[in-house]
Amino acid sequence: MTAADLLPPDPPLGTALGVVAGAGRPGPSRIAVPVGGAYVDVGTLAAAQDGPHPTLLGAPTLDGLLAAGRPAWREVWEWLTDWLADPDRLAPYALPQAGVVPVLPFTVADYVDFFACEEHAANASAIIRAGAGVSGNWRHLPVGYHGRAGTVQVSGTPVVRPHGQRGPGDLGPTKALDFEAELGLVLGGRSRGPVPIEEALDHVFGVVLLNDWSARDIQAWESRPLGPHLGKSFATSISAWITPLDELAGAWLDPPARDPQPLPYLLGKADRGLDLTLEVRLNGERISTPPAADLYWTPAQLVTHLTTNGAPIRPGDLLGSGTISGPRRDQRGCLLELTWGGRDEFALSDGTTRHYLNDGDEVSIVASAPRADGSRFSLGEVHGTITP
Known part of the structure; x- marks a missing residue:
């Protein structure tokens, strides 16, 4: 060497x-x-x-x-x-x-995936709930679900198309396999909750790029009335390389305007977002550039809300931001939004089209962040290929 x-x-x-x-x-x-x-x-x-x-x-x-x-x-x-x-x-x-x-660089202790992006929440509600709008609690608290730590896998691991119930009497491989471009927070230290917001970032070792693979047909059928289960628990990919939080010192920005104002336990100086630009590539072609700066709920809020009921933090806890999407169509962070629930075909430059992912498709997510001097640097890539 x-x-x-x-x-x-x-x-x-x-x-x-x-x-x-x-x-x-x-x-x-x-x-x-x-x-x-x-x-x-x-x-x-x-x-x-x-x-x-x-x-x-x-x-x-x-x-x-x-x-x-x-x-x-x-x-x-x-x-x-x-x-x-x-x-x-x-x-x-x-x-x-x-x-x-x-x-995989660490033992995943617990995995919680949030729903922190307003654009994604609004689009998903319009697609799935026929325009019913974002649910009434969404702007009051960071909504999330508890995932399976044992199915978190390192970038490059193949993603096997999952089987499940797709509807009444209908068991088989998903016909609506999707990606979700997300930011992951890797936690460390130990603390019994609640963790005040001014201490929340002391527990964030660093960030990874995260793809919360989703079987939309399985998810839609089983999520009535409870939340995601087998439609998401088959695989979650994270980048192999963790960017320490100190490396992102030049990427912090003010949080978005919120209405209504969150409760006091979710407010403080640590309530700041990260100015990261993601890029989603399907078979090498860039199809989306989701902006993490648009996240409604910030990293410190996710940590604090997670622990507000007394839940502990353990080394290796992993938090996902949920799908990151921007206001433009080319900033949507999943095929659910890009094809509007599978209604619209999504065209690639090679002449092929997609509603959802085909076997053999490779999805990669990369991102960059600013330094205080105006230069930019990259975060570790996360990618995976779909196998039958």
């Missing part, structure tokens, strides 16, 4: 942590940071260069680091940022590329 292998992509990937495994690394798996086309062994670097928390960084997963809390996270981020400023120094710690692959 030479220094040339460590050249950054354009736009460069920001500081991000993950875990790699395979024949080209020592031990069962290693915490790593991606630099250009290479993976740098963070544990070996920390041990050799007197880095912070070498035991945590030498572990086979990020579980211990997530448990350590924000002071440790900031130390690691500051140290890594300094090393990444001079990639030539990292060449001795780069892992061979052959046979090394990213794996």
